[in-house]
Amino acid sequence: MKIAVAKETRDGESRVAMVPELVGRLTGLGYDVAVEPGAGSHALIADEEYAAAGAVLDDAAFAAADLVVSVQPLAPAQIRGLARGTTTISFLPVNQEPETVGHLRDAGVTAHAVELIPRISRAQSMDALSSQALVAGYRCAIVAAGMLRRFFPLNMTAAGTVQAAEVVVLGAGVAGLQAIATAKRLGAVVRAYDVRAAAAEEIRSMGAKAIDLELETLEGAGGYAREMTEDRAARQRELLTPYIAAADALITTAAVPGRAAPMLVTRQMVEQMKPGSVVVDLAAETGGNVEGSVAGEVVRIGNAQVWGGRNVPSQMPGPASKLYAQNVVNLVTLMTAEDDEGNGVFAPDYADEILSGSCVTQDGRIVHEPTREQIEGPAQPAPEPEPAVTDPSPDEQLDLPYDQEADQ
Numbered sequence: 001m002k003i004a005v006a007k008e009t010r011d012g013e014s015r016v017a018m019v020p021e022l023v024g025r026l027t028g029l030g031y032d033v034a035v036e037p038g039a040g041s042h043a044l045i046a047d048e049e050y051a052a053a054g055a056v057l058d059d060a061a062f063a064a065a066d067l068v069v070s071v072q073p074l075a076p077a078q079i080r081g082l083a084r085g086t087t088t089i090s091f092l093p094v095n096q097e098p099e100t101v102g103h104l105r106d107a108g109v110t111a112h113a114v115e116l117i118p119r120i121s122r123a124q125s126m127d128a129l130s131s132q133a134l135v136a137g138y139r140c141a142i143v144a145a146g147m148l149r150r151f152f153p154l155n156m157t158a159a160g161t162v163q164a165a166e167v168v169v170l171g172a173g174v175a176g177l178q179a180i181a182t183a184k185r186l187g188a189v190v191r192a193y194d195v196r197a198a199a200a201e202e203i204r205s206m207g208a209k210a211i212d213l214e215l216e217t218l219e220g221a222g223g224y225a226r227e228m229t230e231d232r233a234a235r236q237r238e239l240l241t242p243y244i245a246a247a248d249a250l251i252t253t254a255a256v257p258g259r260a261a262p263m264l265v266t267r268q269m270v271e272q273m274k275p276g277s278v279v280v281d282l283a284a285e286t287g288g289n290v291e292g293s294v295a296g297e298v299v300r301i302g303n304a305q306v307w308g309g310r311n312v313p314s315q316m317p318g319p320a321s322k323l324y325a326q327n328v329v330n331l332v333t334l335m336t337a338e339d340d341e342g343n344g345v346f347a348p349d350y351a352d353e354i355l356s357g358s359c360v361t362q363d364g365r366i367v368h369e370p371t372r373e374q375i376e377g378p379a380q381p382a383p384e385p386e387p388a389v390t391d392p393s394p395d396e397q398l399d400l401p402y403d404q405e406a407d408q
């Protein structure tokens with residue numbers, strides 16, 4: 001049984017799906033690990049480190065692989081090179097990449113999308129959305145601190161006092177809470193807002209002040225946020241305006257599962273910020289929380305520099321790769337059973353909701369139903385069986401509906 005570690009091919013992707021220190025966990029399960037040469041180079045991991053950890057460096061790693069692990073989805077040419085029945089583990093944004101899903105289906109690949117792993121307690125160690133959000137949230141606070149031309153902390157000196165920076169964080173999920181914690185560690189005064197009921201307590205537990213807009217909370221299934229109505233969104237923007245105008249740095253991280261990012265801050269709101277202020281929009285790639293932000297660019301709006309995040313975890317490829325690789329190892333461990341001699345065998349149990357929930361394609365079919373419906377259209381109802389044409393028995397002829405009976 002062979003696991004191949006892909007060299008990422010997408011522009012700007014610096015992470016790698018496996019790190020040398022975790023290769024031993026896979027070989028310990030009984031797998032051979034083959035790494036494409038150069039796979040770790042952007043994350044500053046040399047080929048020799050993989051070799052020293054027990055992996056084989058192999059240009060043709062995919063050819064005989066039973067399982068291929070990558071961060072981004074594989075390219076069409078890579079997918080075509082896989083044997084039917086190969087399993088893949090990667091991020092796979094099914095809504096944005098129907099063509100990739102189609103390629104995986106047509107190649108007979110069993111493709112797992114890590115973002116579809118159910119967010120249940122048992123799956124926390126495999127939750128790549130959380131591990132990468134942690135990196136992104138930290139990075140956002142560091143970017144804001146780096147762009148702001150003033151101190152984050154309060155400085156009391158013999159010459160006088162310099163006030164701490166005021167930071168506002170919108171969206172306090174995994175990334176937002178990490179941004180809050182990081183900005184707090186750097187000494188800023190942090191205020192934060194989130195629509196979920198539990199968020200205020202979580203914000204306070206990080207040492208920040210929870211902004212109370214006295215609006216109803218918006219909680220959907222599984223403790224996630226719901227989409228706002230336009231009325232509610234307008235009211236929220238109006239109430240947030242003074243907080244944003246007073247902020248030196250604004251960090252936005254709000255998201256609603258399966259939807260475009262909610263637009264929380266208009267251009268007009270940014271225009272009210274002070275000279276030198278900075279805005280960091282982590283959601284720029286998925287529609288943006290801030291009107292006018294551009295993913296991967298810094299744009300000027302009014303007095304503010306607005307930084308739009310683009311593949312933010314990739315900007316810290318070392319720790320992001322390590323956390324992702326840990327998620328992968330835990331998922332592979334779940335896919336591994338023991339044979340009678342105690343050896344590990346690759347035997348995913350699709351009765352397990354973690355594996356069935358994250359599986360997108362299998363045996364030439366799209367098995368993730370919402371994705372199948374999006375790509376292939378609504379399921380066709382099974383054809384009605386033709387009624388058997390037989391002569392009714394004399395008893396059936398007498399079995400008439402009630403009203404006909406009355407007519408007799």
Ligand code: NAD
Pocket residue numbers: 118119120121123124127129130133170171172173174175176193194195196199223224225226228253254255256257262264
């Ligand atoms: P996310 O990335 O989907 O969204 C980020 C945050 O944006 C969320 O906190 C959300 O409430 C907030 N948001 C959405 N619309 C908003 C709006 N209009 N205004 C302000 N904020 C808005 O969320 P996430 O980081 O994945 O976490 C969401 C929840 O799931 C949290 O409660 C988190 O603790 C929980 N969670 C559970 C598990 C698990 O059980 N395995 C794992 C990760 C997260």
